[in-house]
Amino acid sequence: MGRKAASGAGTIRKKTVTRSGKEYTYWEARFTVGRDPGTGKQIQRSITGKTQKEVAQRLKAATLAVDQGTYITPTKMTVGAWLDTWAAEYLGGVKPATVQVYKNNVRLHIKPALGAVGLSELRPHMVQRFINGLELSPASVRLAYKVLHQALEKAVKLDYIPRNPASDCQLPRMERKEILPLDDEQAAALLLAVKGGRLELLVSVALFTGCRLSELLGLTWDCVDFQKGTILISKQLVRPEHRAESGLFISPKNGKPRTITPAPSVLKTLKEQRRRQAETRIKAGPLWDNPHGLTFTDQIGRPLLQQTVEGWFSAAVKAAGLEGVRFHDLRHTYAVNAIRAGDDIKTIQGNLGHASAGFTLDRYGHFTERMKQDSAARMEGFIKAVFSS
Numbered sequence: 001m002g003r004k005a006a007s008g009a010g011t012i013r014k015k016t017v018t019r020s021g022k023e024y025t026y027w028e029a030r031f032t033v034g035r036d037p038g039t040g041k042q043i044q045r046s047i048t049g050k051t052q053k054e055v056a057q058r059l060k061a062a063t064l065a066v067d068q069g070t071y072i073t074p075t076k077m078t079v080g081a082w083l084d085t086w087a088a089e090y091l092g093g094v095k096p097a098t099v100q101v102y103k104n105n106v107r108l109h110i111k112p113a114l115g116a117v118g119l120s121e122l123r124p125h126m127v128q129r130f131i132n133g134l135e136l137s138p139a140s141v142r143l144a145y146k147v148l149h150q151a152l153e154k155a156v157k158l159d160y161i162p163r164n165p166a167s168d169c170q171l172p173r174m175e176r177k178e179i180l181p182l183d184d185e186q187a188a189a190l191l192l193a194v195k196g197g198r199l200e201l202l203v204s205v206a207l208f209t210g211c212r213l214s215e216l217l218g219l220t221w222d223c224v225d226f227q228k229g230t231i232l233i234s235k236q237l238v239r240p241e242h243r244a245e246s247g248l249f250i251s252p253k254n255g256k257p258r259t260i261t262p263a264p265s266v267l268k269t270l271k272e273q274r275r276r277q278a279e280t281r282i283k284a285g286p287l288w289d290n291p292h293g294l295t296f297t298d299q300i301g302r303p304l305l306q307q308t309v310e311g312w313f314s315a316a317v318k319a320a321g322l323e324g325v326r327f328h329d330l331r332h333t334y335a336v337n338a339i340r341a342g343d344d345i346k347t348i349q350g351n352l353g354h355a356s357a358g359f360t361l362d363r364y365g366h367f368t369e370r371m372k373q374d375s376a377a378r379m380e381g382f383i384k385a386v387f388s389s
Helices: 052-068 079-089 096-114 124-133 138-157 184-194 200-209 213-217 240-246 264-287 306-319 329-340 345-352 357-388
Strands: 002-004 010-019 022-035 042-049 230-233 258-260
Touching (some): 010 052, 022 052, 042 052, 079 096, 079 138, 096 138, 096 240, 184 306, 200 213, 200 264, 200 329, 213 306, 258 345, 329 345, 329 357
Antiparallel strands (some): 002 010, 230 258
């Protein structure tokens, strides 16, 4: 039995098949999506379902999409197969360490839960169920979601699926960790602890420029212009486990180089570093190996390992009588002190290499408000002192 669809663009039929001696009944709609450019013959697609009403609704949506030019032929690819393709072929512009994080999320979390689902059959409620079932920290859940969302967004752009089923998911609330910059007394204690040691100049430059550790370890002398008083931050040092894929250097975190104009004392510190490095090179003799002209190296000119520096820094923090201070906190300390010094957010954003001033304001804006309150309190004290005299 059959009838024409209301729009005349397709037909719906009731069908019965026998499998293993048992009859199964279902409804099937067939519709035309265009013509084969080679043969000129019609290209037809089918939709099946348990009820006539269900199939009719899906047929109506499909034929409307054909008329509007938005119809996409459902793919037989699974979510797992697409994730494998995406991870292998579409992450070329992503930093090696990030690629590894993405692949780990695909392997450990996404594929076990959604890998067998057809890519065209994945629905928002299925993604939400996946998100809700992850027994991870809010930050880790958000990361897994980000990976899935990006992979599906690429599938949309390639016309494998019409829309991203991961859009508009409800994600766990993530409490942002409080930024704990060093106060003046703590900064002085740290500088005293590293004075005369292997970290002295590196910590000083980090504290007064806000550069990331990987950026300082990747800094080369050709990027330091003593005449102009500028430093070009154009690259960062790659961790050893990722150098086979990307080499010794990669671009800074946001992908853009930046030129900073530090305080004169920072340039003085770098001149001292250049002097000390020259002495070290003489001592090393033929063992010296610094072909890239790195500013901070080990005793024979090789790149410093980030893990090694962080270990030295932890020891220095302990010696200074401080607790829980990370090397990255020097960056926060610089940002807060720049605000205290009166620098505008746009300038601080440029020096830190943030993608936008909005991010910088969101990250450090509360310190600005706090300083305004302190200023008002000082003014109130001054007013009271004047009127009571």
